[in-house]
Amino acid sequence: MLGTGASAIQLVPELRPRGAWVIVLQRTAPWVIPRHDPPTSDRRRRAFRRRPWRQRLARALVFAGAEARFPGFATPVIGRVAEAVYRRSLRRQITDPTLREQVMPRFRLGCKRVLISSDWYPALASPEVRLVTEPVLRIDGAYLVTAAGARHRADVLVAATGFNVTAQPIATRIRSRGGTLAEHWRPHASALRGTTVAGFPNLFLLVGPNTALAHNSMVYVIESQIRYVLAALAALEARRARTIETDPVAQRHYADRLDRALTRSVWQTGGCVSYYQDAGGANPTIWPHAAATFARTVRRFDPAEYLWE
CATH class of the missing domain: 3.50.50.60 (FAD/NAD(P)-binding domain)
Structure with a gap:
């Protein structure tokens, strides 16, 4: 898996349970926050059907909750508090000190796209996933060669390497x-x-x-x-x-x-x-x-x- 962005954090947790041994090649450790997205119960669905105003209210509350996150980007003091909260969440999910240091973001929350996942860190901490932070120099046949000279063999290469939004x-x-x-x-x-x-x-x-x-x-x-x-x-x-x-x-x-x-x-x-x-x-x-x-x-x-x- 080349990359640790929005595509990679969706794919890696799905590949691991399917018996795949996954090597994740990371250039920059992203900020990842919990999803907090429980399933909607049948009871709630029935309430929405019977009283549509409840669904409109629920949508308004979701919107307001998302708007409440904006001061974390706009106000440095609030942003630092949010960063501390998410760092504690990271530490709880990853106990290995080396891996924890590798996935700790080095920039302010929001500078890059903030990723939302509750299973990314557990996937990285699993024995079936290995994180590599050395830059990739080239692809040599079935091998990815890093700047340190390591050669990682892969049957499948997933290039989750982003997209260009400024030159459409x-x-x-x-x-x-x-x-x-x-x-x-x-x-x-x-x-x-x-x-x-x-x-x-x-x-x-x-x-x-x-x-x-x-x-x-x-x-x-x-x-x-x-x-x-x-x-x-x-x-x-x-x-x-x-x-x-x-x-x-x-x-x-x-x-x-x-x-x-x-x-x-x-x-x-x-x-x-x-x-x-x-x-x-x-x-x-x-x-x-x-x-x-x-x-x-x-x-x-x-x-x-x-x-x-």
């Missing part, structure tokens, strides 16, 4: 009068309210730049964006215009406000390099505020932020 391939396919969206987004991607881009009329994005959440549901962001897009289309129809295009001045002011918030955030000062950042070190990925703040940001469509034709 679709951007090379979207073209306007000034070139492709990918060219326009050099060196850094930007969009007004994460939804529209100056120079690209009638283009609307969902999950655009700086809309990803590190603490709550992306579905909430998407739902908020859809309402904003519908309001923009209604304004386009009401004006009987052919095109709606982002005012570059409005987009620049919006991007400047985000940059100021990100500069002092854990995602820029947490002591790590993550997929949130692009090649230039900027962060065009994360929304640096609470999820409810994003919803307020796109709640009202402002025609003054756009050019009409």
Whole structure:
């Protein structure tokens, strides 16, 4: 298993009970927090069916609980307390001092994607799993060769090595009068309210730049964006215009406000390099505020932020 990210922590605990001997090759030890996701009982399901308001209330409580995690990213003092709590959880699950030291994170909570699992650490501590922290230099036939010269034989290699969110391939396919969206987004991607881009009329994005959440549901962001897009289309129809295009001045002011918030955030000062950042070190990925703040940001469509034709 190459990697210890969101894919690996799901796969390794499932491979081990199936009789597999698993070698996990780790580059960086992640923060892993317990899942706390008990099954929904039949009684609760019946209550939801009979009284739908209970289900809406349960959803609101889940959302509020997720929002309550945000201060751990935004406020260093609260973040340190959360780190101490999760370190104690790690120590309880892994008793071997060498392994415990290997899996202890070396950066602030939230700097990289926080992983959620209650069976990752028990899987690593099991005799069927071996953790290797030496860098992998190359694959030589059926062997992975590390920087220390060790050769690890594998029948199956799982490359759980992440993905690229700052240089999305679709951007090379979207073209306007000034070139492709990918060219326009050099060196850094930007969009007004994460939804529209100056120079690209009638283009609307969902999950655009700086809309990803590190603490709550992306579905909430998407739902908020859809309402904003519908309001923009209604304004386009009401004006009987052919095109709606982002005012570059409005987009620049919006991007400047985000940059100021990100500069002092854990995602820029947490002591790590993550997929949130692009090649230039900027962060065009994360929304640096609470999820409810994003919803307020796109709640009202402002025609003054756009050019009409």
